[in-house]
Amino acid sequence: MDMARMSSRTGLVLAVVSAAALCGCAGGGDGFLITGSTAKTSEAPKASLFGNYLAARHAGRNRDMDAATVFYSRALKQDPDNKEILLRTFLLELSAGNIGKAASLSRKVIKNQPDNRAARMVLALQAFGRQDYAKAREWLESDGPAEVSELAAILISAWAWQGEGQTDEALKTLRQLEDTPAFNYFQSFHTALIADLAGRDKLAHENYETAYELSGGSLRAVQAFGLFEERRGRGKAALLLYNDLLQRHNQNPLIRKAAQRAKTGGPAPAAMITSASEGAAEALYGIASQLSKGSGADLARIYLQLALYIRPEFSLGQLLLADIYENHKNIRKALGAYDRVGADSPLRMEADILAAISLDRLGKTDEAVARLKEVIESYPGKLRPVIALGNLLRGRQKYSKAEPYYSQAIGMIGTPAKEHWRLFYSRGVCFERMGQWPNAETDLKQALKLNPNQPLALNYLGYSWIERRRHLDKAMTMIRKAVHLRPNDGFIIDSLGWAHFQLGQWKEAVKNIERAVELQPDDAVINDHLGDAYWRAGRHLEARFQWSHAKEMKPDAKVLARIEHKLQHGLEAFKPDPVAVNARNGD
Structure with missing residues (x-):
C-alpha cells in the first residue's frame, strides 16, 4: 500500500471521528472543536458575560484563538459553573499549548464528563512526565467513545508499560489495534520501536519492514528503520531506504544527512526513540501528522501540543505545528514555532529558512533577506x-x-x-x-x-521565442508539449493561446485563452490577453469588458497603462508580421 492510500484511509477514519470524539462532546462549531447550543448561564448573568461569550465565538469563527481564549476565560470567571464555557476554555488552553492551565481545568471537566478523553489525556501525560506510569494508564482507562482517542490511549498505555520495563505488556497492549486495519501501521511501527528499545532485534526488524510497507516509505518509518539497520552494521540496507525517500523528497535535511553517514560508513547515532517519553511523544506526533491536513487540523494541533509538552525539544513537532499555523494564515504563531526549534537541532537551518519565507509573507522582506543572509553565513x-x-x-x-x-x-x-x-x-x-x-x-x-520534459521550462522558452517572433513552429511544439504535461495549468494554456494570437489565428487564440481564464480567473495578464483575442476576433464589446475586468484586478503599472490605452483606442489594425511568417517557414 503506498503512502497516499495509507494516509487517505487512515486520515479518513481519524477525520470522521473528529475532535468531538477526543472531547467526548458533539460537533465542531465555531470553526474550532466543539459546538453547543447557546450557553446556559447561571441565574441573572451580567451583561458582559454574554458579550465575552459572543466575542469568543466570533474570534473562534475567525480562527483568532488567542482572542477566543481570552474571552472564554473571562466568561468562565463570571460563570464558573457553566459546563460549555468550561469545556471550550479548556480546549483552547490545550490547543494553545498552555498545558498547565489546561490541567487545572481538566479535573473540573472530568467532574462534569468522567469519560472526557482530552481531560484524561492531559492528566495521564502529567503522570507520564513524573514517570508515574501506573497512574498514567489509570487516567487513560475510559469507557467513552472515540476511535482516535482510543488509538492515542492504547499507544501511550503501551509506552507507559515500556517505561516500567514491561515489554511483554506493552506489546500485548498494542495488539488491541489488530482489528482496526487503518491502525495497523501504528501497531507495527510502535511494536518495532518498543522491540528496538528492548533489544528484541528480530521482532523489531519484522515490524519495521511492515511499517515501512504500510506507510509507503514515510519519513519516520525510514528514519527509524534506517537507524536500526545502521546500528546493526547494515549500512548498505540503510542507504537503500534513505535514497528511496530522497528520490521523492530530495530536500529533507534529516535523510540527506543520514544518507551521507551511511554512504561513508560513519558511526550511527542512537535509535530514533530512546525512552518511553519520546515514544509517547512519537505516538501523538504520528496521529497529529495524519490529522494535520484539512478538517482535522485543529485536533492535530492539540495532539502536537501534548507531544511537545512531554518532549519540548521535538523539532519535527515544532515544524509540523508551524505548518498548521501557516495553513491557517497565522504567520506570527508559525514564526514562534520555528523559533522554538533547538539551536543544535539538525532542522535549525530548515526552520530559519521557513521563518524567513514567513517573514516575507508578512511583508517584512528586508528582515527576511537579512535572516537568510545570516543562515548562508552560518552554514557555509x-x-x-x-x-x-x-x-x-x-x-x-x-x-x-x-x-x-x-x-x-x-x-x-x-x-x-x-x-x-x-x-x-x-x-x-x-x-x-x-x-x-x-x-x-x-x-x-x-x-x-x-x-x-519540464513543462515550466518548455513553456517559458517557447513563450519567450513567440514574444520575439523567433522559432515559432518549434515554440508552438514546446508549448503544446507543456500543455500536454500540465493540461490544467492556466498560465501554460495562456501561452498556447498567445502563440496562436501572435500567428493571427484568432479562433484558436480565443478558445485557449478562454480556457486559461477559467483556470486562472484572477490573473490580470491572462484576462488582458483574452480581451486582445476578442478584439482581433471582432468581438469588441466583449474585449472592452475583459480589459475593464483585468484593470479591476490592479495589475502592475506597465500592464495597467497598456490596458487603459486599449480601453480608449482599442487595438491597432492587424498587420501580418513578415518576421513571424519567415520564422514559421524555418528561422
Whole structure:
C-alpha cells in the first residue's frame, strides 16, 4: 500500500471521528472543536458575560484563538459553573499549548464528563512526565467513545508499560489495534520501536519492514528503520531506504544527512526513540501528522501540543505545528514555532529558512533577506539557503538581486544533474526580466537539456521565442508539449493561446485563452490577453469588458497603462508580421 492510500484511509477514519470524539462532546462549531447550543448561564448573568461569550465565538469563527481564549476565560470567571464555557476554555488552553492551565481545568471537566478523553489525556501525560506510569494508564482507562482517542490511549498505555520495563505488556497492549486495519501501521511501527528499545532485534526488524510497507516509505518509518539497520552494521540496507525517500523528497535535511553517514560508513547515532517519553511523544506526533491536513487540523494541533509538552525539544513537532499555523494564515504563531526549534537541532537551518519565507509573507522582506543572509553565513557550503534567498528575491521581482544567488548556487553544484534544472530555469527567468536575453536563452536551454520534459521550462522558452517572433513552429511544439504535461495549468494554456494570437489565428487564440481564464480567473495578464483575442476576433464589446475586468484586478503599472490605452483606442489594425511568417517557414 503506498503512502497516499495509507494516509487517505487512515486520515479518513481519524477525520470522521473528529475532535468531538477526543472531547467526548458533539460537533465542531465555531470553526474550532466543539459546538453547543447557546450557553446556559447561571441565574441573572451580567451583561458582559454574554458579550465575552459572543466575542469568543466570533474570534473562534475567525480562527483568532488567542482572542477566543481570552474571552472564554473571562466568561468562565463570571460563570464558573457553566459546563460549555468550561469545556471550550479548556480546549483552547490545550490547543494553545498552555498545558498547565489546561490541567487545572481538566479535573473540573472530568467532574462534569468522567469519560472526557482530552481531560484524561492531559492528566495521564502529567503522570507520564513524573514517570508515574501506573497512574498514567489509570487516567487513560475510559469507557467513552472515540476511535482516535482510543488509538492515542492504547499507544501511550503501551509506552507507559515500556517505561516500567514491561515489554511483554506493552506489546500485548498494542495488539488491541489488530482489528482496526487503518491502525495497523501504528501497531507495527510502535511494536518495532518498543522491540528496538528492548533489544528484541528480530521482532523489531519484522515490524519495521511492515511499517515501512504500510506507510509507503514515510519519513519516520525510514528514519527509524534506517537507524536500526545502521546500528546493526547494515549500512548498505540503510542507504537503500534513505535514497528511496530522497528520490521523492530530495530536500529533507534529516535523510540527506543520514544518507551521507551511511554512504561513508560513519558511526550511527542512537535509535530514533530512546525512552518511553519520546515514544509517547512519537505516538501523538504520528496521529497529529495524519490529522494535520484539512478538517482535522485543529485536533492535530492539540495532539502536537501534548507531544511537545512531554518532549519540548521535538523539532519535527515544532515544524509540523508551524505548518498548521501557516495553513491557517497565522504567520506570527508559525514564526514562534520555528523559533522554538533547538539551536543544535539538525532542522535549525530548515526552520530559519521557513521563518524567513514567513517573514516575507508578512511583508517584512528586508528582515527576511537579512535572516537568510545570516543562515548562508552560518552554514557555509549549504545550497538550500542560497537558493531560498534567490527564490525570495525573484518572487519580489528583484531580478538583478536574485541572479547572483542563483549564480552562486550553480557554482556550488559542480556537474549539473537533472535535479538542478530549476536553478538554470530560475536564473534564466531573471536574465530575461533584466533584458539579458542571450543569457536567459542559454540558461533556459540548459534547463531543458537537464530535464527535457519540464513543462515550466518548455513553456517559458517557447513563450519567450513567440514574444520575439523567433522559432515559432518549434515554440508552438514546446508549448503544446507543456500543455500536454500540465493540461490544467492556466498560465501554460495562456501561452498556447498567445502563440496562436501572435500567428493571427484568432479562433484558436480565443478558445485557449478562454480556457486559461477559467483556470486562472484572477490573473490580470491572462484576462488582458483574452480581451486582445476578442478584439482581433471582432468581438469588441466583449474585449472592452475583459480589459475593464483585468484593470479591476490592479495589475502592475506597465500592464495597467497598456490596458487603459486599449480601453480608449482599442487595438491597432492587424498587420501580418513578415518576421513571424519567415520564422514559421524555418528561422
